[in-house]
Amino acid sequence: MSASRRTPQALVVDDDHGVRQALQLGLGLEGFEVREAADGESALRQIAERPPAVVVLDVTMPGLSGVEVVRRLRIQGRTLPVCMLSARDEVEDRVAGLAAGADDYVVKPFSVAELAARLHALVRLHESARQRPLVLGDLAVEPASRVATRAGRDLELTTREFDLLFTLAQRPGQVLSRAQLLERVWGYTWDVDTNVVDVFVGYLRRKLEADGGTRILRTVRGVGFVLRG
Numbered sequence: 001m002s003a004s005r006r007t008p009q010a011l012v013v014d015d016d017h018g019v020r021q022a023l024q025l026g027l028g029l030e031g032f033e034v035r036e037a038a039d040g041e042s043a044l045r046q047i048a049e050r051p052p053a054v055v056v057l058d059v060t061m062p063g064l065s066g067v068e069v070v071r072r073l074r075i076q077g078r079t080l081p082v083c084m085l086s087a088r089d090e091v092e093d094r095v096a097g098l099a100a101g102a103d104d105y106v107v108k109p110f111s112v113a114e115l116a117a118r119l120h121a122l123v124r125l126h127e128s129a130r131q132r133p134l135v136l137g138d139l140a141v142e143p144a145s146r147v148a149t150r151a152g153r154d155l156e157l158t159t160r161e162f163d164l165l166f167t168l169a170q171r172p173g174q175v176l177s178r179a180q181l182l183e184r185v186w187g188y189t190w191d192v193d194t195n196v197v198d199v200f201v202g203y204l205r206r207k208l209e210a211d212g213g214t215r216i217l218r219t220v221r222g223v224g225f226v227l228r229g
Contacts, residue, residue, distance in 0.1 A: 008053035008123045009033045013043040013069070014085065015061045023056065026112030032119065040064025044072060051080055053123045056115070057102070059086040059093045067096045074101035074158070079146060081122035081159045083115070098199065103160035104186065105196075121187020125163040134169040137229030139208070139216065141169045155207045160185070164200050168217065168227040177224035201225055 010032040012023045017038070024034045035052060037043035041064055047055070055073075059066040070082055084097045084105040094105050103122055106115050126146075134141040138151040146162050148155045157165065163185050168176065176184075178197045186196065205217050218226050 007033045010054050010056055010119060011035045011052040012056045013037045014058040027116055030116035040069040043069055054119050055082045057082055057084050059084050059097055067100050070097055070102045071100040079159050081126050083118060101158045117187045126159055136172050141166055150213055161204050164204055172227050175220045175224050175226040
């Protein structure tokens with residue numbers, strides 16, 4: 001990261017002091033200014049007082065869970081990106097976190113370099129340069145306000161859902177593979193075994209097709225996904 005660019009702040013929320021210390025050091029070396037919170041309540045207070053660029057949030061914590069923290073943030077209208085940390089046996093909690101509005105998740109144990117790459121991608125997409133609205137039929141995507149509407153109806157997208165829709169809307173009619181979407185939306189630049197693209201396509205498709213909307217986000221079997229009006 002060049003000296004002329006502002007160092008992004010990451011708020012690490014985990015009740016495990018060792019995890020917070022490790023991420024403080026590791027993410028610091030990967031270009032982040034790291035703040036810490038030991039529980040959900042203090043995390044919400046910090047975010048209200050001084051929102052970070054991205055939140056790294058443990059799913060399972062005593063008191064206020066990570067899922068509930070995400071839910072409260074989205075109810076408050078806060079769109080800052082959230083990446084959740086979970087153990088391998090916390091699949092239901094992970095799914096609940098994504099449904100509540102989290103943008104990504106990392107399974108413990110994880111590589112700090114991989115986590116940092118995902119966080120940088122989240123920040124980059126969230127702070128993407130202002131552009132003119134993209135219009136495809138009755139779908140309008142406005143990068144400046146990060147609002148998407150269909151037939152005048154606000155789609156109420158999470159940060160990651162918006163980033164996925166925006167990426168597809170920039171290339172209407174062009175099929176993008178899972179690998180391309182993982183790189184452009186999630187920041188992966190290496191092979192990775194994950195169904196996260198399919199999960200978020202499902203979330204996005206349900207919102208696009210609510211109230212009888214026709215299918216415009218299509219799956220091209222064996223290739224990828226495309227947005228067609």
